[in-house]
Every structure is written in C-alpha cells, then in structure tokens.
Amino acid sequence: MRHRVFIGFIIAEAVCLLFFYLFSLLEIERRRPEVDARRELVRVLMLTDLAVWTEARYTRHPSQADLFSPFQDSPSSIEHFPAGSLIAPPWRGGRRGGYGHHFER
Amino acid sequence: MNKHLKILEFALSSLSRRPCKNLGITAVFSLVVFVLSSILLLTHSFRIEALRVFNSSPHVIVQRVLGGRHDLVPIEYIKGIEEIPGVGDVTPRFWGYYYDSYVDANYTVMAAGGETSSSITMLEGSFVKEGQTGVCVLGRGISERRMTERGGVFILTASDGRFYVCDVIGVFSAESALLTNDLVIVSPEDLKRLFAIPEGMATDLVVEVHNPLEVATVAKKIKNRFPDTRPITREEILATYDTIFNWRSGLMLTVFTAAVLAFCILAWDKATGLSAEEKREIGILKAIGWETSDVLELKFWEGAVVSVLSFLTGLGAGYVHVFFLGAPLFLPALKGWSTLFPDLRLLPYIDLYQILILASLTVLPYIASTMVPSWKAAITDPDAVMRG
Structure with missing residues (x-):
C-alpha cells in the first residue's frame, strides 16, 4: 500500500515539474515580443549594460568600466560594494584578467 | 516486477520505522537541492536574457582613456575612424551619471532623440524628438522613487549649480526595467548643458561595422590609429555578461560551494557506516534467506526514495522561488547597495543539461553512499553482523 502512495506522489511531482517546463516554453514564446522590444531598445538607445546594480560606475556598466574602477582610487584598496563580489573576472588560461577581455589590448 | 514492488514496500516500511531521521535527511536534502537549483535557474535566466538583448548592442564602442580613466572623446576622431575600411556610421554618445541626494540614488542620464526612436514600444507616453529640449523620459524606478509620472516635472541640479527643470513626457514600462530602471533620457543639447560637456566632445563613440566578422580587425585599427582610445566590441560586452551570470562566478560560486559541501557532509555521514540497528537488520534479513542482491536492492530503494523525493521537491521549490516569487531569498545579496x-x-529559461548535472551530482552519490556500507555488511557472515 505504501509503495502505491509513494509512486503516486513521485508521479504527481514529476507531472508538476513537467508542467513547469511546458509553462516555461509557452511563457518564453508568449513573451517573445517583449524580448524583441527590449532588443530594439538596446539598438536604438545604444545600451551596453543591464540597469541592475546602480551603486557604482563599474557595477552599473561592467562592460564599460575602466580597468582600475574596481579598485576605486588605489590599486590596494579593498572592494567595498557587495555587487562587486558577484562579478568575477573571466578565467583566461591560467590567470585572472579584468572585465570582458580588455587586458589583451 | 512484483518482487521489486515488495522490496520497495519493505524499504518504505523500513524508512518509516525511523521517521525523524529520514524526514530530517529528506528536508536537508531538499533544501540543498532548492538552493542549488535556485542559483542555476536564476543565473541561467539572467545570462540568456543579457545575451539575447545585447546581441543588438553597438558593434564597437570607442572610449578615450586618460590617466587610466574614462575621459571625453573628441568628436573629430569620427573622421579618422570613418576612413578605416569597413566602418559604417560613427555616432557620438552623450551620457553620464547623476547622484540624486534627495533619494540617495544614482541615475544614468543619456541623450537620445531622433527618427529611429519611433520604434521604441516599451514606453508610456512619447519619446524625446529631435531638437526638443526641456523634456525627459524616465525609467520606472526613478518615476516611482521620485513620485513623478508622465505630465509631471523632473528637476536635476546642473554642473553649474543651476536647476535643470524638464517636463516628463514619457515613462519606460515595467517590462523594460532591467534595462531602463535608472535611465533619464534627455536631448543632446540638454545633456551637454547639464553636465557642461565642452563643444566638440562626446562621452564615447559608437562605431558600426559593415561586416560583423571584421569587428575585431576594425577595433585593432582604431586602437592603432588612436592609441589613447579603448575600443570595446559587442563580443566583449557579451563575454562580460556571460562571465557575470555564470554560476561559477563570484558570490554565486560561494553559495553554490557551501550548498555542495553541506550535501557532501550529508552523503559522507551516510557512507561512513551503518548504525548497529541497521547492521542487525541486514544480518536478520540474510539469516532468514535474503540474497545479497536483495539486500542491495532494498538499500537502493531506501536511497532512491529519499534522494528522488528530495530532488523533485527541491527542484520544484527552486522553480517557484525564482520564476513565480522573483527569488526573494537571494534578493538582499543580489541588490547589494543598489537603491534602484x-x-x-x-x-523562465531552463537549461536541461544543468538540471541533469544537478541530478547526477546529488541523486547518484546519495544512492551510492547508501549502498556501499550496506554491501559491506551484506557480504559479511550474518552471525558476525548481528553480533556487531
């Protein structure tokens, strides 16, 4: 008897997850015009970054920040904006190097 | 089939004999999967959104760097850049940051306006038209924080200390907030006056390249021709967002690692041995005629019941947390000091590959860690096992 309850519960959860997955596919399709409109906004306003973290230049525009920005006015000063902890420099073949891939230049 | 179902029934009875312990393990296991799946779903969704929308960002942005800092770029550079083969239009951008001490928030003030702006649909009201001064369009976040709607007045303090008053003719819609929440759009004339940008200078230049395959070459040529500039290509913008919202980056990795370690402790505790009661149970089963394979199947079912149930519960809760509730548990960490x-x-972008990896990293090790010590006990003489 217990196994029937368990199998029924697992099937219910799996169906629920399947519903979430199908909902995702439909929602992405339904909101496609929204994404296109955002893309158009980026094209027309020539935007380069998400307006997520507005507390500092390099968190508002991580792709445009100058190379010393994360260190503010001194290369040895400690990063003090929490959002800076979310952004790690990309791994570049054995060494860490800056936002984007700008150190090559 | 009937035999397997009976062993499953026995496994469920066996688990229900220790309800507190097994419910506790299931709760912790579900919580670990919930945290891990929330991180994976959230970062993947952010990453795909950024990569999709910034696919139409400028081919190359040319900044001028002076003393290691971003500086205003002379508009006369446009002529030299346009001479490079393959370069299309070169457009100056005017923008800057404004700290509003009334609401303790930073705004990004940008100049825009012209015929192309008619294609902007994520707007309530109208956009700044060419030559139209004294008006502005606000991001939803600023509009709410300053309690200014369309038809209201927006006041900023200019660089010379005078007040710059503009009529709010439009507010960006909530659907565009990820891009426009802190934006103030004014005309180029107003922005130059606001920030006292000297004539003949721009914040940076946007370069259009006819053939997208030549963007890197054009960027290199711009750098060679104007050594004080820093060209940033679209590929680099995309690479930046790919890095920021990669689950292996920064704080997300820290939270991710903590959750994985918690799971490892849980699995390790299971793998390091059985309790005396569990050993005695295996010994009795062997003594009454169970095969080693039957005992292993029983332990497989015990592990599978806990891990599959926890995985499905944790994954479902993670989905609801991120896509229905807006990830409220991660919001304090994500927000940081951002006031807007x-x-x-x-x-709800979902990467099935990530989900499968998560399943294989949690369900399989847990089942294995349940079976290995039981296998050791099952191959030992029943009498020795029962005597401990």
Missing part, C-alpha cells in the same frame, strides 16, 4: 533595483520579471 528593478523588479525581477525573469523569463
């Missing part, structure tokens, strides 16, 4: 954080209305 947009409402998260993320699209």
Whole structure:
C-alpha cells in the first residue's frame, strides 16, 4: 500500500515539474515580443549594460568600466560594494584578467 | 516486477520505522537541492536574457582613456575612424551619471532623440524628438522613487549649480526595467548643458561595422590609429555578461560551494557506516534467506526514495522561488547597495543539461553512499553482523 502512495506522489511531482517546463516554453514564446522590444531598445538607445546594480560606475556598466574602477582610487584598496563580489573576472588560461577581455589590448 | 514492488514496500516500511531521521535527511536534502537549483535557474535566466538583448548592442564602442580613466572623446576622431575600411556610421554618445541626494540614488542620464526612436514600444507616453529640449523620459524606478509620472516635472541640479527643470513626457514600462530602471533620457543639447560637456566632445563613440566578422580587425585599427582610445566590441560586452551570470562566478560560486559541501557532509555521514540497528537488520534479513542482491536492492530503494523525493521537491521549490516569487531569498545579496533595483520579471529559461548535472551530482552519490556500507555488511557472515 505504501509503495502505491509513494509512486503516486513521485508521479504527481514529476507531472508538476513537467508542467513547469511546458509553462516555461509557452511563457518564453508568449513573451517573445517583449524580448524583441527590449532588443530594439538596446539598438536604438545604444545600451551596453543591464540597469541592475546602480551603486557604482563599474557595477552599473561592467562592460564599460575602466580597468582600475574596481579598485576605486588605489590599486590596494579593498572592494567595498557587495555587487562587486558577484562579478568575477573571466578565467583566461591560467590567470585572472579584468572585465570582458580588455587586458589583451 | 512484483518482487521489486515488495522490496520497495519493505524499504518504505523500513524508512518509516525511523521517521525523524529520514524526514530530517529528506528536508536537508531538499533544501540543498532548492538552493542549488535556485542559483542555476536564476543565473541561467539572467545570462540568456543579457545575451539575447545585447546581441543588438553597438558593434564597437570607442572610449578615450586618460590617466587610466574614462575621459571625453573628441568628436573629430569620427573622421579618422570613418576612413578605416569597413566602418559604417560613427555616432557620438552623450551620457553620464547623476547622484540624486534627495533619494540617495544614482541615475544614468543619456541623450537620445531622433527618427529611429519611433520604434521604441516599451514606453508610456512619447519619446524625446529631435531638437526638443526641456523634456525627459524616465525609467520606472526613478518615476516611482521620485513620485513623478508622465505630465509631471523632473528637476536635476546642473554642473553649474543651476536647476535643470524638464517636463516628463514619457515613462519606460515595467517590462523594460532591467534595462531602463535608472535611465533619464534627455536631448543632446540638454545633456551637454547639464553636465557642461565642452563643444566638440562626446562621452564615447559608437562605431558600426559593415561586416560583423571584421569587428575585431576594425577595433585593432582604431586602437592603432588612436592609441589613447579603448575600443570595446559587442563580443566583449557579451563575454562580460556571460562571465557575470555564470554560476561559477563570484558570490554565486560561494553559495553554490557551501550548498555542495553541506550535501557532501550529508552523503559522507551516510557512507561512513551503518548504525548497529541497521547492521542487525541486514544480518536478520540474510539469516532468514535474503540474497545479497536483495539486500542491495532494498538499500537502493531506501536511497532512491529519499534522494528522488528530495530532488523533485527541491527542484520544484527552486522553480517557484525564482520564476513565480522573483527569488526573494537571494534578493538582499543580489541588490547589494543598489537603491534602484528593478523588479525581477525573469523569463523562465531552463537549461536541461544543468538540471541533469544537478541530478547526477546529488541523486547518484546519495544512492551510492547508501549502498556501499550496506554491501559491506551484506557480504559479511550474518552471525558476525548481528553480533556487531
């Protein structure tokens, strides 16, 4: 008897997850015009970054920040904006190097 | 089939004999999967959104760097850049930051306006037209924080200390908040006056390249021709967002690692041995005629019941947390010191590959850690096992 309850519960959860997955596919399709409109906004306003973290230049525009920005006015000063902890420099073949891939230049 | 179902029934009875312990393990296991899946779903959704929308960002942005800092770029550079083969239009951009001490928030003030702006649909009201001064369009976040709607007045303090008053003719819609939440759009004339940008200078230049395959070459030529500039290509913008919202980056990795370690402790505790009661149970089963394979199947079912149930529960809760509730548990960490954080209305992008990896990293090790010590006990003489 217990196994029937368990199998029924697992099937219910799996169906629920399947519903979430199908909902995702439909929602992405339904909101496609929204994404296109955002893309158009980026094209027309020539935007380069998400307006997520507005507390500092390099968190508002991580792709445009100058190379010393994360260190503010001194290369040895400690990063003090929490959002800076979310952004790690990309791994570049054995060494860490800056936002984007700008150190090559 | 009937035999397997009977062993499953026995496994469920066996688990229900220790309800507190097994419910506790299931709760912790579900919580670990919930945290891990929330991180994976959230970062993947952010990453795909950024990569999709910034696919139409400028081919190359040319900044001028002076003393290691971003500086205003002379508009006369446009002529030299346009001479490079393959370069299309070169457009100056005017923008800057404004700290509003009334609401303790930073705004990004941008100049825009012209015929192309008619294609902007995520707007309530109208956009700044060419030559139209004294008007502005606000991001949803600023509009709410300053309690200014369309038809209202927006006041900023200019660089010379005078007040710059503009009529709010439009507010960006909530659907665009991820891009426009802190934006103030004014005309180029107004922006130059606001920030006292000297004539003949721009914040940076946007370069259009006819053939997208030549963007890197054009960027290199711009750098060679104007050594004080820093060209930033679209590929680099995309690479930046790919890095920021990669689950292996920064704080997300820290939370991810902590959750994985918690799971490892849980699995390790299971793998390091059985309790005396569990050993005695295996010994009795062997003594009454169970095969080693039957004992292993029983332990497989015990592990599978806990891990599959926890995985499905944790994954479902993670989905609801991120896509229905807007990830409220991660919001304090995500927000940081940002005072104008947009409402998260993320699209539910799901990477099945990541989900499968998560399943294989949690369900399989747990089942294995349940079976290995039981296998050791099952191959030992029943009498020796029962005597401990």
